[in-house]
Amino acid sequence: MISRLRYTFREMWASMSRNKTLTAATVITSTISLLLFGLTLLIQRGFDNQLKLWTGGVEMIVYVKHGATPDQITLIQGALSSQDTVVENVEYCDEACATLVANTLFAGDTDSLEQLLPKIPSFFKVTPIDKDSGDVLRSLKDTFRELPNVIDVRTPDQQVEVLSQLKGFFGVRTLIIAAGLLAASALLIWNTIRTAMFARRREIEVMKLVGATNWFIRLPFMLEGLVQGIAGAFLGGVFMLLINRDWTSGVRAFPVSSGLEGFVVTDGYPYTVWLIMVFVGAFVGAVGSGTAASKFLDV
């Protein structure tokens, strides 16, 4: 067992040393592919963070007819609160509160205030659970509009719809790009191993003739692919962390009013991504090299 292990590692190292240029090219390509794969995951997380920031303040405003009685208001509140599977929070702002809000919003616009204040409606602020779903917001809006003494319901459903589409658009496309890059990486590893095996075809022929099993022949090559994949992932991870650090400090230098402050990933997620990259690199390397080795041994 120990002699087999020694043999496997020695042959792997010999093969990598013999094909230094090809090994370097494979590691560089794996690094770039896995770096882009990692960055894709970070970009998605950045979008998620940004969307959370944008959708965090989504509320639905249910306007109640001016002069509604406390009983009528209690009835509406009960109806809103009963939707507890889709509604997170209901907050009532009575006519005095609404007057304060109006005074703030229309400060200096005396004409609007004069028209609004005599008949100012009280309102409920309703926070939905699923803030990203335009359909849920529209459905709630239709339900609440039917309630007695409700004069209007305003929701930001269109904006949420746009944000939701944006997230889907980037999510799907970046995943496709990442999958394409990973496939390219696997193919390059496949090609490297095949080239390495072709260079050692005489040795492999002798090995087969003296009775080496296919697994025995295949293992050093698979290990070589595995090491290349992991090395690429490790280096890609280092570059990803550096880029993320640079990006984060760059975005933080933007003014707060830019609205992009959420587009950073500052928690431990990049390290999780690094770990994912190492696993993906190892998987791609082992599968790519294993397939190449098997194909060659079948000939």
Added chain:
Amino acid sequence: MIKLENVTKTYSTEVTALRDASFDVAKAEFVFLVGPSGSGKSTLLRLMNRQERPERGSVWVAGRNINEMPDSKVPHLRRNIGNIFQDYKLLTNKTVHENVAFALEVIGRPRHVIRQQVPAVLDLVGLGGKQDRFPHQLSGGEQQRVSIARAFVNRPLILLADEPTGNLDPATGEGIMRLLDRINKTGTTVVMATHDQRIVNMMRKRVIQLDRGVIVRDQARGVYE
């Protein structure tokens, strides 16, 4: 030890390498396969170590029908068969010792066994003291001896030799034949393809003659005709 029953091997619809070949080879027998180039000698050897499979008929080695043997068992079959080639098939980046040790290493023999068996077999083939040389530092005859040492180091039941003297001068070729004869006398079955008339006539062993894939003569203590 080896038995062929009505074996036919074709490489394409137009090329029949072997046609309805049948013969037995007993344990510790020495057999020459003779015939002109393209007569099917190498194909016969390739069928015996499962590098090829026949279209019809069966090939038995050490009591097992190797055509029906699953692929996973073939490496174990080959551990009992040594192969010697005209072009030696040595690994040029390995020393004499490493070339021979390689055959044991790839079948998982432990280091202490390798340390013990390799010098012994190198002494047997007359290469003691040359274990650190690379193939390009050896003569053709010496390279063929390394090839024989590699084939024999695992003490196989059978040695298959494909034109082992083809690249050697007559005197060196005779030395190789003496070595193969010594190995044969240890109980190893030797099947050797050749068209070296002088060697066949000198050895006076069993001769199976092939012509365009057909066995035309099977003669004990035969000569080259």
